[in-house]
Amino acid sequence: MVALAVCGAQQAYGQTVTRYDFDVAAGPRRQVIQTIAGIAGADVSFADAADKGLDQVVGPVRGNLTLAQALREALAGSKWFVETAGNGQVRIARSGGNADIIVTGRRDPLRKEDSNLLTRSDTPLKDTPGTIVSVTQSVLATQNTTSLNEAIRNLPGVTYTPGPPSQISSRGDSTRGASFTNGLRNSIAGGDAPTIDVESIEVLKGPSSVLTGTSVAGGLVNLNPKRATGTSLPQFDFGVGSNDYIRGSVDVGGTISESDRLYWRFVGLSEHADRQSNGGQNPHSYAASAIFGYRDNGWKIDASSQVYDTRIVYGKLYYADPTTNTVQPVTIFSNDNNYYKTRSLSQNLGVERDLVTSEAFTLRLRSRMRYQYAEQTLQNQLYQGKYNFGGAIGIIDLVTGNNSFSKNYQFSSSSDLYAKLETGSVTQQFIVAFDYSWQKINQIASGYSALVPFQPLPSLGSIPDSSNPNRNELRATRKDYGLVVQDQISWGPFHALLSARQTWYDLTSRQVFYPYLINNDADQRISKLLPTGGLVFSATKWASIYYTYQKAVTPPNLGVRTYRGAPFPAAISTGHEAGVKLELFGGRLSVTGDYFRKDNNNYPLIDPAHPGFYIPGPGQKSEGFEINQSGKITPTLFLQSGFAYTTSRSATPLVSAPRYQANAWLLKSFTLGDRQQLDIGFGGNYQSNVNLVKTDSLTGITTYPKFPIKYVRFDAAVGYTYGPYKLNLTVNNLFDRFNIYTPLVANSLYQGVGREFRLVFTAALPKSR
Template identity: 50%
Template sequence: MCWMKTSLVAVAVMTCVQQVDAQTVTRYEFDVPRGPRDEVVREIARIGGSIVSLSHPDAPGLSEATGRIKGNFTLAEALEKALAGSEWYVAAAGNDQVRIARTGENSSDIIVTAFRGKLRKEDSSLLTRSDTPLKQTPGTVVSVSQAVLASQNVTSLEEALRNLPGISFTPGPPFLLSSRAGVTNGTSFTNGLRNASRAGPSPVVDAAAIEVLKGPSSVLSGTAVAGGLLNIVPKLATGVSPDEISIGGGTYGYVRGSADVGGAISEEDRLYWRFVGLSEFARQKNQGGDEPSTKSGTFLLGYRNDGWKIDSITQYYNTRSPFSRRYVNDTSQDRIIDVDDYFSRDTYYQNESIAQQLQLERNLVAGNNFELRMRARGRYQRANESFTNINCLFGCIGDVPVLVTAYRGKSDQYSGSADFYAKLVTGRLEQQLIVAFDYAGAKGTNFDVSDFGFGLPAPSPLAIPTASTPGVLLSQSRRRDYGVVVQDQINWGRFHALLSLRQTWFHERLTNDDPLLVPVETNVSKLLPTGGVVFDATKWASIYYSYQKGITPPQQFARQANGDLLPPAITTGHEVGAKFELFNSRMSITANYFRSTTSNQPLPNPANPLIFIPVEGRQVDGFELAQVGRITPTLFLQSGFVYTRPKTEVSRIGQPKYVANAWLLKTVGLGDKRSLDLGFGANYQSKAGILFDDFITGARSYPRVAVDYLRFDAAIGITSGPLKLNLTVDNIFDRLNLYNPSVADSLARAPGRDVRLVLTLALPGAR
């Protein structure tokens, strides 16, 4: 059927990482009584987490009666049943759209879109490379939606990750995300494409969701992901945006303004635009340096027509993050010591990034039993990073050396992927086959300068170098990370299986202007398998097992006695668990047991600390419990608990033994488009391990941090028509907390109590 002759179109706009639309794979329990077709469609959309707007409510056939819709279906399947016996039918499903069509000359639209403020993500493609319901994903993916972040007045990645169980964040550079005793070392992804390492953590106002795949995944990322894969799901221009602006303020001179607006460039051609911007500034960081700030702007274009889905994302941001007040862990007395004599309010790091991302999908064949889709994505990012810092070498106790460093780095990151996705249905057997190629290349330049000081007070920060001059070390790097993936995802009744093989290649070359140092080259080639199986025990419960491998290239400074680099570190993960969809699929619960081992971990030779030996490094196991969703239609809860048991001393570094989090949000209707939102949450980390080197005796130990991490947060939001006023208080009791540390003489304090008040105005015409 020619698109120009379509007279009814239903567009289900759901944000997702890539590939198949969530609304076409997620199943819901429907029980819709007989009634007029337009009312039945509205009720189906409501159950599927969507709303309907009719541009022509008097379109022929919408008032006709249709039968009862009862059963467990996807949104597209339920709509097909509602349209049975009429001239309407579902013309295509997938590609972020469900299209209902009827031959004719006059055009009218039904737009079916996710509820504004959707509080949970029900699917992911991080493990399977195609959007799969979390209940059928053989692994653990935890996520937080933009709606939850808005309820907390959150704009930074650091604060966003507090919602994810078992995830510890340490600010940079580089920022570290740790999980299951593995560390990302600044590696992150946007819609499955690698971000520049020098770009730092990006603001999250233009993110629809933040998600992390637990374990050493390699299907999507290739190298350098050991404990968890961090992916930012961007907002898209789909013709339906919140159209809102906000202003706010808070403690320590904090002010902010933001906007999220969009619309149609051409509704007939289904070409849309959207802009998301943020500007925020504070006089000082709570328990840190001066003048933290963020400026960001993202312009989006989206095209949805004739089987095409094209998205363009242009993003710019500039963040200035002062360092926090520092502490030292006194292992002899099991306490922490404030070393504010060495703290400088002028120490900070700054990241600037401009990125362009383009992604497209094209339905080549669309049928009931066979689908074929071509998908391609590309990303270019130019990033600059600079910082100045003061570190104590021997614990900042007494008359000790102080190392002052300054650094500037810039990089260009190219990332891309292309694949063919085929779905084949034969009776009860459904196979989703993917052949994919991805590439990530980067080149970077660093300028470093350092100096030593002794005693009190701490020396002033050094000027950040801008070029290679005497005393400034220039180093350059080139990196290529690419691979080929062959995958089969099988659905057969209650059984779901994932079989994936990735051949990954990695090459890196480092050079510098020090004549005593020779260029360093690293080459890695490895075949990495991933597999898993899920069994649907009931409509609301499933059990699963997964096997994953990840690879981390050798560290350039870690040399063996003969001068060679160590072999790459291989992390192997096993996971077994159960998943539940409760309260008519309003709530998801995941419980699992995991085990992770890493080979070829570099360990300094006790006889010569400058020489490293490969050992069986991090070995951990433990269990996790994660929950997200609505207990009742007005009571939302996102929470989790993770217990990690290190099997080796090195596994204790940066790994809390107990991690728990919760965010409870209650909505109270006040009538006449007014409501009250009450939020309360907490975060807890206990027995985090650190590395301690005694420079006098040469002994190395792995004590735990002397204080646990504990904070409580609260929020109250009042909505009246288009206005919402949201007040948040973070760390209510102003408790001393520390970021998840790695070494005993560099413990950074997490923010104390912060109060923020944000007023949001929904503009006329917002849908």
């Protein structure tokens, strides 16, 4: 192999989406590729520098293009093909040969610079009419993070409350436990999946429906999985930490057949602790993913199998005391053994095929499928507060318990036809897509309650099965499917998105309470046409302004029903957003500022005349502004931070939505000598002004008290790198401050993670092609 280092005018911090002004004359393929790479500040590596195909005349290449687009134009009409290979690399290959050319941009792996969540095609964030926040695996590695819970702290304006289902919220509403992998819906019983095998995690703000069908209300959470491209470096981790924490992980890959362009990758994780610092026994996470990839002459196939076993434990319980405006510990019982455990097996397949490729027209067929089977076990005791019955009874503490075993079968798929047409100064990207999601839920649950000390405190209970005489059996089937027609138009400085989705939702639910054989069945059918539109105006190469409009439908949770037994009506959400996007310091730092308004037309309230049932209440109306920053202020100083302000536009306060939120992660690198580097990271999270919801079970009156304490935590990291080896020390909640996860109700509040440290040794071994 001959490596040719090409010097350029600037570094390519995101060559797959960053655009450059190319004016390259026709010439030998070798020379044209080197010139294109030089303009983008990339390096070129030839597997066979003597290949005669490198002397063929190609070009010219002119225009404002990404590195990959410029290379495709240079090779249009030849037997060579171009594809992004991950890790900041673009591969130029020839079908049936092994004389690959690898073009590697010196990109910033700490930030994600494009997304397909809103546009269904990879689009630079600067040209996307909406707010998408993300965190990459490279940032998570600096924090020794392997869980979704800890990863979410990096996303501005997004909060996390442990489940199940875990609630991820933004703009005054939640995801209702929904999440997605590569744009396909995950199992509702899948819990908090480990993040060791993802490249990035991103959240699309607002009531999105283009990708998901029925809305997830508070934002679309998407996990982008790692892929096998034959370019990843083998990496091994070993870590220890507080509470007898121990961890081992591996990420290795290679080539099955270079001539057939088949690649493999394996990612594994095993971590366990005796306890969690804020309460809870024996948390663990075990995961393994086998990943395969095929790349050849217009074909792009990715397949993977994933299995994981997680035990998520709860922090200590607290309750808000309205008489003293304080937060008090629950002392009448301990929830130290409460947990929810998930076992999951999933299969994923993605296929893309270029049907037509030319300088002016591209036609591509894309299809993705995901199957997931998940089992979830839950044991949990909850504190429902103090009730003053007066007389001889006096003040009573109400305690309830939940035990359940759930099985969930989830199948999701999406197929679309993508066409890109370039005519003069106008580029159109047209998509016709159909997606389908089916899930089957089987759950057996048992519950209990006690008025303490009027009744004895119940034990934690056991996991029920079909032999349990006092059980609740739920069997439900849900289908989400839709047809999407979309056009994305670029005309000079203007980028427009026009989309219409016809979505359908079918639910069949059968619920029986034993031994009384009380049925609580539900069927619901929804059919809605949901538009999405947006416009971006690029005022300069480094600044743009945008506006977006989104409409979505959200079906109610299964347990939300009216007294007369009718299904609760679906909520229609409407979102408006306007903002500015900046690319500063030569494109190293991305800044987004936006103002948003979000409405929905109904919100379930407890029926005061019939406790346990609901009536439609006034819809929630929220507004606010956000500012997000991600990237490098200098070549050695990385910043990921944000601030969000959210408030209600009606007399009813928003519930479990902090009015003020802020987060930051600052990472500074110092070069100590040959192959040596010191990384110092520091950051934190802040939340304040949260309203709870509290309904008096005796009177049916609902109030919205303000939560009395703020959430504040600081985190730090120190990493030392010598060649391929790194030792990374992280400390979460550095000052061991008492925190409560974003609260929803006044009782059963979970304590946030206390001070914890992790020390992880990583060996990232070199790999030869």
